Amino acid sequence: MIPMSFINPLSDEGKQIVRKDGGDLNRIFDENDMLIETVSSIKSQDISDDAYIPRNYVDLVIKRIEWYVEKKSDLKYNFKKFAFLFDAKITKFDVISFYILCQAVGVKFGPNSRESRAIVELQGQLIENRLEELITSERTEITEQIMNNLILQDKIKWTQLADLISSKKISMQDLVLKDGNVILDFEDYLEEFKDEVMHRQPEKMYNLLIGNRVKELIIIKMIMQNTENYIKSVHEQMSTVEPNPTLLKIAGEISEVLSKEIRYYGSGSGDGDVKASPLNVDLLPPCIKHALDGIKSGGRNEVIVLFLTPFLSYARLYPSVFRSNTSLKVSDVDADLKITKNEILPMIHDAADRCSPPLFDDQPQEKVNINAKLGFGMHSELKLQHEGETTWYTPMSCEKVKLNMPGLCKPDETCKGITNPLSYYNRNMRTK
Amino acid sequence: MFKQATLEERRKYYREEWDIKQVPDFIGNFIENREFGFDHFGRGPNDRYKVFSTLDYLKRFLRSKTPFAAYCSVAYYQKPRRRDGWMKSELVFDVDAKDIPIRTCGCDDVCEICLNEAKEIVGGLIDTLKGDLGLKNMHLIYSGRGYHIRVIDDDVMGLGSDVRSQILKYIVGADVPKDKYDDAAGIYDLQHFSIPLGYPKVFTQRVKYGIFHLTEDSKLDDVNLKLLKDVIKYRNLLEDDEWGLFKNRIGPLRYKKIIKGIASLNMSLVDAKVSIDLKRILRLPSSLHSKVSMRCTEIKNIETFDPFKDAVPKFVWERED
Numbered sequence A: 001m002i003p004m005s006f007i008n009p010l011s012d013e014g015k016q017i018v019r020k021d022g023g024d025l026n027r028i029f030d031e032n033d034m035l036i037e038t039v040s041s042i043k044s045q046d047i048s049d050d051a052y053i054p055r056n057y058v059d060l061v062i063k064r065i066e067w068y069v070e071k072k073s074d075l076k077y078n079f080k081k082f083a084f085l086f087d088a089k090i091t092k093f094d095v096i097s098f099y100i101l102c103q104a105v106g107v108k109f110g111p112n113s114r115e116s117r118a119i120v121e122l123q124g125q126l127i128e129n130r131l132e133e134l135i136t137s138e139r140t141e142i143t144e145q146i147m148n149n150l151i152l153q154d155k156i157k158w159t160q161l162a163d164l165i166s167s168k169k170i171s172m173q174d175l176v177l178k179d180g181n182v183i184l185d186f187e188d189y190l191e192e193f194k195d196e197v198m199h200r201q202p203e204k205m206y207n208l209l210i211g212n213r214v215k216e217l218i219i220i221k222m223i224m225q226n227t228e229n230y231i232k233s234v235h236e237q238m239s240t241v242e243p244n245p246t247l248l249k250i251a252g253e254i255s256e257v258l259s260k261e262i263r264y265y266g267s268g269s270g271d272g273d274v275k276a277s278p279l280n281v282d283l284l285p286p287c288i289k290h291a292l293d294g295i296k297s298g299g300r301n302e303v304i305v306l307f308l309t310p311f312l313s314y315a316r317l318y319p320s321v322f323r324s325n326t327s328l329k330v331s332d333v334d335a336d337l338k339i340t341k342n343e344i345l346p347m348i349h350d351a352a353d354r355c356s357p358p359l360f361d362d363q364p365q366e367k368v369n370i371n372a373k374l375g376f377g378m379h380s381e382l383k384l385q386h387e388g389e390t391t392w393y394t395p396m397s398c399e400k401v402k403l404n405m406p407g408l409c410k411p412d413e414t415c416k417g418i419t420n421p422l423s424y425y426n427r428n429m430r431t432k
Numbered sequence B: 001m002f003k004q005a006t007l008e009e010r011r012k013y014y015r016e017e018w019d020i021k022q023v024p025d026f027i028g029n030f031i032e033n034r035e036f037g038f039d040h041f042g043r044g045p046n047d048r049y050k051v052f053s054t055l056d057y058l059k060r061f062l063r064s065k066t067p068f069a070a071y072c073s074v075a076y077y078q079k080p081r082r083r084d085g086w087m088k089s090e091l092v093f094d095v096d097a098k099d100i101p102i103r104t105c106g107c108d109d110v111c112e113i114c115l116n117e118a119k120e121i122v123g124g125l126i127d128t129l130k131g132d133l134g135l136k137n138m139h140l141i142y143s144g145r146g147y148h149i150r151v152i153d154d155d156v157m158g159l160g161s162d163v164r165s166q167i168l169k170y171i172v173g174a175d176v177p178k179d180k181y182d183d184a185a186g187i188y189d190l191q192h193f194s195i196p197l198g199y200p201k202v203f204t205q206r207v208k209y210g211i212f213h214l215t216e217d218s219k220l221d222d223v224n225l226k227l228l229k230d231v232i233k234y235r236n237l238l239e240d241d242e243w244g245l246f247k248n249r250i251g252p253l254r255y256k257k258i259i260k261g262i263a264s265l266n267m268s269l270v271d272a273k274v275s276i277d278l279k280r281i282l283r284l285p286s287s288l289h290s291k292v293s294m295r296c297t298e299i300k301n302i303e304t305f306d307p308f309k310d311a312v313p314k315f316v317w318e319r320e321d
Helices: A012-021 A033-042 A058-073 A079-086 A088-108 A114-133 A134-152 A158-166 A186-197 A202-209 A212-238 A245-259 A286-292 A300-317 A337-353 A366-373 A398-404 A421-431 B008-018 B057-065 B112-131 B161-171 B198-212 B223-238 B243-252 B252-266 B272-276 B313-318
Strands: B036-039 B049-050 B071-073 B073-077 B086-091 B091-096 B138-142 B145-152 B180-185 B186-189 B281-283 B298-300
Touching: A012 A088, A058 A088, A058 A114, A058 A158, A058 A245, A079 A088, A079 A114, A088 A114, A088 A212, A088 A245, A114 A134, A114 A245, A114 A421, A114 B091, A134 A212, A158 A212, A158 B161, A186 A337, A202 A212, A202 B180, A212 B180, A245 A398, A245 B281, A286 A300, A286 A337, A286 A421, A300 A337, A300 A366, A300 A398, A300 A421, A337 A366, A398 B161, A398 B272, A421 B138, B008 B057, B008 B145, B008 B313, B071 B073, B073 B223, B091 B112, B091 B161, B112 B138, B112 B145, B112 B198, B145 B281, B161 B198, B186 B298, B223 B252, B243 B252
Parallel strands: none
Antiparallel strands: B036 B049, B036 B071, B071 B281, B073 B086, B091 B145, B138 B145, B138 B298, B180 B186
């Protein structure tokens, strides 16, 4: 039987392993014969090169990350190099390495870091792949077991999954809901939808719509969320405790391995950065073109202040904001604010004038709000001394546009797969 | 009706007709935690951050000021005067007849037809909120030009904007459901209309509503007049839920276009900004919507509610014109 902690290291079983075998941080760099022997004995594992075998706990931590990076970015990804990660024989070592990894990231980088996000995603993928390697009966059994362990009640209410829904780790539309309950068991499904599915191969439909898929999705996402919470709790403890130098050292190594993969963050397309340059109006997305033409009905201020201002300023001054994942001020990229004053603001003000009625005619205070969204506080003049009083708003995502400004989003072919209008512009700039 | 109330009429309403007992309990019971806002001159609610510790103070305020419009927050605060110490917020869906994306009436503002269509939409949303999401404690308010669904189940009042936006998208049918499903045996094509449960079922209901309310003047992304005319021509097939036949008549690619277009319009069935805003103020039930001379009214039975009977203040009937 598959140990529960192989899939969920945060389970009580996993915590017990750490309590029993994982206490001494000073010995985690020591060569571990048991680990080497266990990994070497795994049949599908490639042992042709010593470097493929983790020699100690820290090595195992790094191997996890290498697997994640290589699988994601290396076209020649070789499963056999990492086969040990998918064999339950390594459970004890695996659990300890998981805790070392989370603690290192929690201590040095915290829960909102690139490293933390990568570790959470890694853990999700690892569980998914481990489940896929199991035979169907084992897979169903362990999923069921973990589910019962994670969720204590008989029935799960969708509101219990609010954290997962909020962080978009799970979509409400993927859940089968009835009277507020998430339907997971075949018996519950039959009871609730007997009339609807009676003549439609009920079992087949259950397997397609719910089956193990939704259950697995829920346990994977819950473990991911719990991993994130654990990293957060480690980080919070750091305000009272001196960080352990060993963990800091490991965190440095983790970051280094992850940096090989850095280009996969941000816009997501993987090709080169877009440099700041004068705006090319022809390459703007349809929603921005529409906004530049002026808004003829309701919602003028939102479109001009919240949508257009961040977009134009970032597209002109800092188009790689999402890729770089670093917050800047306008003056970091436009030191004397000349571009902002001479190129960006006139475009925004012109669009405001094209609205019907012209925005500033009845709402002159919106000029101040535009300055605020550029990070210059609530002032009528754009002055460096005020910079930082407010935040330079990042461009709104397509989803937010659709929610807040229905009617503005008229997608064209290029919009496919785009989640932020700025990515649309950057993609066009790269391919022009 | 639909004519602005005069100051004299407002006074008459608040001093002779309105009764503090008409303010629903779900507002009165936590009055000290809510922010109130007022519009005194018909230019928007700029008298905000008002707090009343008892219903009696609210009564005296409304009787003496007879505002153009009165609002109260969907949020409960520890310090409502500063909108500070947010505790929780009602989950709200605002269906304004004027903003429904597909209206058969073609009127410029609000009329009996589009108000009825708003009511029909609200009925569908409530069914999903109850049947799928299991929400039980909700109040339906006629706002004067549409409807507010105000949900006060404890389970949802603490939710943030992200979850609220997902709820909204679920109940209005804002996304076309996927059509590929897999199990151990392979991948299968399942259209939304062949799945009688979950989100695909909700989506099918909303699309059906949309298709039956299309007119040749309707504007849908990527849908031309020819396609619109064909949909209208064959939509009677959907009366018996002959979706497969309907899809064949329209053609699979064009069918995709039409459901995508309706999904996109569905997002405007409800004012999303109201649903995701945790600190919104909403028209106070029982207050006067002076712009249209109608009473903002809590509805006890949606089936029998008729705004033209149940939400018309006496002074309107007494008008000479």
